[in-house]
Amino acid sequence: MVALKDLTIEEKLRLLTGKNEWQTYDANGKLPSLFLSDGPSGLRMQDEKGVVRKATAMPTECVVANTWSVEAARLHGETIASDAAEAGADILAAPGINMKRTPLCGRNFEYYSEDPYLAGQMAKAFIEGVQSNGIGCSVKHFAANNREYDRLFQSSDVDERTLHEIYFPAFEYAIQAKPWTVMGAYNPVNGIYASENKWLLKDVLRGEFGYDGVIVSDWGAVHDTAARVKASCDLEMPYNKNSYDALKAAYEDGRLTEAEIDESVTHLLQLIEKSQNAKKTVRYTKAERHENAVKIAEEGIVLLKNDANILPLKKERVLVTGHYATKPPLGGGGSSFVQTDYEQQALHDLLKASGCETDYEMAICILDNQRSSFYVRGAYEKARRADKVIICVGTDKETEAEGFDRTSLRLHPSQERFITEMSKYNDNLIVVVYAGSAIDMSPWIDKAKAVVFAGYAGEGVNEALASILTGRVNPSGKLSESFPLCLEDTYCGSECGNGFCERYTDGVFVGYRYYDSEGKDVLFPFGHGLSYARTAYSDIKVEKKSKYEYEVSYSVENLSDIPMQEVSQLYVRDVFSSVARPVKELKNFAKTPLGAHKKKTVRLALDKRAFAFYSVENAAWTVENGEFEILVGASSRDIRLQTSIIIEE
Numbered sequence: 048m049v050a051l052k053d054l055t056i057e058e059k060l061r062l063l064t065g066k067n068e069w070q071t072y073d074a075n076g077k078l079p080s081l082f083l084s085d086g087p088s089g090l091r092m093q094d095e096k097g098v099v100r101k102a103t104a105m106p107t108e109c110v111v112a113n114t115w116s117v118e119a120a121r122l123h124g125e126t127i128a129s130d131a132a133e134a135g136a137d138i139l140a141a142p143g144i145n146m147k148r149t150p151l152c153g154r155n156f157e158y159y160s161e162d163p164y165l166a167g168q169m170a171k172a173f174i175e176g177v178q179s180n181g182i183g184c185s186v187k188h189f190a191a192n193n194r195e196y197d198r199l200f201q202s203s204d205v206d207e208r209t210l211h212e213i214y215f216p217a218f219e220y221a222i223q224a225k226p227w228t229v230m231g232a233y234n235p236v237n238g239i240y241a242s243e244n245k246w247l248l249k250d251v252l253r254g255e256f257g258y259d260g261v262i263v264s265d266w267g268a269v270h271d272t273a274a275r276v277k278a279s280c281d282l283e284m285p286y287n288k289n290s291y292d293a294l295k296a297a298y299e300d301g302r303l304t305e306a307e308i309d310e311s312v313t314h315l316l317q318l319i320e321k322s323q324n325a326k327k328t329v330r331y332t333k334a335e336r337h338e339n340a341v342k343i344a345e346e347g348i349v350l351l352k353n354d355a356n357i358l359p360l361k362k363e364r365v366l367v368t369g370h371y372a373t374k375p376p377l378g379g380g381g382s383s384f385v386q387t388d389y390e391q392q393a394l395h396d397l398l399k400a401s402g403c404e405t406d407y408e409m410a411i412c413i414l415d416n417q418r419s420s421f422y423v424r425g426a427y428e429k430a431r432r433a434d435k436v437i438i439c440v441g442t443d444k445e446t447e448a449e450g451f452d453r454t455s456l457r458l459h460p461s462q463e464r465f466i467t468e469m470s471k472y473n474d475n476l477i478v479v480v481y482a483g484s485a486i487d488m489s490p491w492i493d494k495a496k497a498v499v500f501a502g503y504a505g506e507g508v509n510e511a512l513a514s515i516l517t518g519r520v521n522p523s524g525k526l527s528e529s530f531p532l533c534l535e536d537t538y539c540g541s542e543c544g545n546g547f548c549e550r551y552t553d554g555v556f557v558g559y560r561y562y563d564s565e566g567k568d569v570l571f572p573f574g575h576g577l578s579y580a581r582t583a584y585s586d587i588k589v590e591k592k593s594k595y596e597y598e599v600s601y602s603v604e605n606l607s608d609i610p611m612q613e614v615s616q617l618y619v620r621d622v623f624s625s626v627a628r629p630v631k632e633l634k635n636f637a638k639t640p641l642g643a644h645k646k647k648t649v650r651l652a653l654d655k656r657a658f659a660f661y662s663v664e665n666a667a668w669t670v671e672n673g674e675f676e677i678l679v680g681a682s683s684r685d686i687r688l689q690t691s692i693i694i695e696e
């Protein structure tokens with residue numbers, strides 16, 4: 048293996064900047080070039096001419112997080128790794144684990160959650176899934192990249208406690224899986240660009256969290272290349288001649304020492320060696336990859352509402368409407384968009400194959416953000432004669448994408464109008480929403496008996512939906528983000544910073560932490576999701592294992608005749624605290640398969656972090672003695688069991 052001493056200073060400098068758009072430098076043939084490719088919802092590999100290779104369009108991360116299943120997250124990673132290994136990619140620019148601070152963020156579909164614990168566990172499993180197949184991960188975007196508006200320049204100004212409690216932990220958990228690389232964000236954090244921020248990268252990521260892999264800049268995120276090397280950002284991507292010249296000049300005039308350069312070169316040599324020693328595995332065939340996409344979608348689709356048990360469908364006359372039934376949005380726009388060659392199956396055809404007497408009327412088609420077309424007359428007539436009507440609505444990659452934020456949480460006005468109009472012709476409306484993040488459904492939700500949130504679930508979305516709608520699969524997904532009643536109810540509303548900075552004055556009160564602390568109603572709370580079965584929770588017990596370490600056990604029982612999976616959530620509340628703390632915080636969770644009428648005991652661990660807040664004064668996680676409530680819920684607002692413990696000296 049090539050060592051530091053085998054490289055000239057020129058080669059070392061070049062190694063810190065990438066060979067081209069996607070590859071690392073080969074040091075005049077001394078080293079192999081590593082190929083980096085997007086991304087979080089499937090492989091998006093571009094060749095030199097910019098042609099994108101076809102791959103499996105997997106569910107996006109919002110859907111993966113809605114599974115609340117670390118096994119699903121691992122399978123997601125393993126499946127994408129098969130596409131990457133087959134294509135010859137070495138590193139995936141994934142997963143994206145930024146917090147969903149506002150539902151408007153254009154890239155929320157690419158991120159897991161508003162909760163750092165949930166996002167961190169999903170990320171860890173995804174990385175294990177990818178890397179166990181010989182492909183590296185680049186977990187992104189460190190840190191506090193929570194909106195797209197002015198993402199290249201606007202500073203996220205966040206206090207240290209909030210960074211440690213909300214914006215860092217998902218990365219800390221992810222790092223436990225030893226991702227080969229971490230990608231810095233575009234935005235400045237507290238005034239200093241993330242990819243050049245010494246405190247962020249060297250002191251926190253490497254110092255506090257012990258990360259020893261390669262730190263890579265986001266594409267084009269570097270403004271001062273000497274500063275980023277000093278900050279421990281090893282690799283600037285993509286290659287940029289001006290930046291390279293500046294790097295060389297900084298070395299020549301002594302602003303950058305050879306020792307500083309060697310530190311980063313060493314990280315890169317270790318990465319290249321790791322990649323060479325890794326056995327790239329194509330674990331799944333193309334057909335299996337598609338099956339995995341369907342399976343994950345089945346677990347991540349969320350049944351939000353089901354009045355009078357209108358779902359599952361029986362063998363009855365069902366009218367399906369909306370052009371998404373035939374052309375569903377598979378993912379959002381930007382660098383994560385995967386081009387698949389899988390031919391979508393129409394929802395009504397799939398339902399017909401399951402025994403429903405289905406008819407289809409497109410009726411409404413969203414052409415782009417602005418324009419829509421209506422062909423409704425036929426639909427109204429058919430709706431009158433149908434037993435039930437499925438309306439397929441949502442957003443697509445024109446609305447939710449990298450590079451800009453949404454401006455509204457509402458559906459396109461013509462979709463809202465269509466739902467209202469259809470309710471005049473049929474009482475049994477089932478609305479399927481394909482979208483990458485929270486939707487304000489208030490204007491029409493009363494008109495719908497059932498609402499199914501498909502998310503952006505990749506190329507298997509309609510197959511998964513058909514299984515859920517007909518009850519072949521019992522829905523088990525739950526929301527990994529809160530659905531507020533309206534935009535005005537969110538902390539940020541339509542505020543998005545002043546172009547220079549955005550002050551995170553909400554502190555640790557993000558997502559359900561905010562709605563709970565303010566006592567605000569929401570449309571659907573964090574952790575909400577229905578099933579066709581009913582469950583009972585009982586027998587909560589807490590056993591102390593050691594100081595600050597506990598095991599919480601409880602039973603979940605399926606009271607129905609059909610199998611199910613129950614996502615139970617463990618929250619902790621600090622009853623009295625010297626600092627303002629959220630009403631409760633998620634500290635563990637489980638997804639438990641339960642046969643008909645079966646009961647199981649769930650055992651979940653709580654460690655010191657479950658009770659601690661980050662004290663800036665002590666620069667440490669701190670637990671204050673006293674009472675802590677232990678809450679077990681079917682959602683953050685459906686607490687089924689409760690007890691408390693006292694932590695004392």
Ligand code: BGC
Nearest residue numbers: 085086140187188265266382
């Ligand atoms: C995105 C990254 C992506 C990179 C390469 C950037 O614009 O922010 O998430 O991995 O491009 O496509």
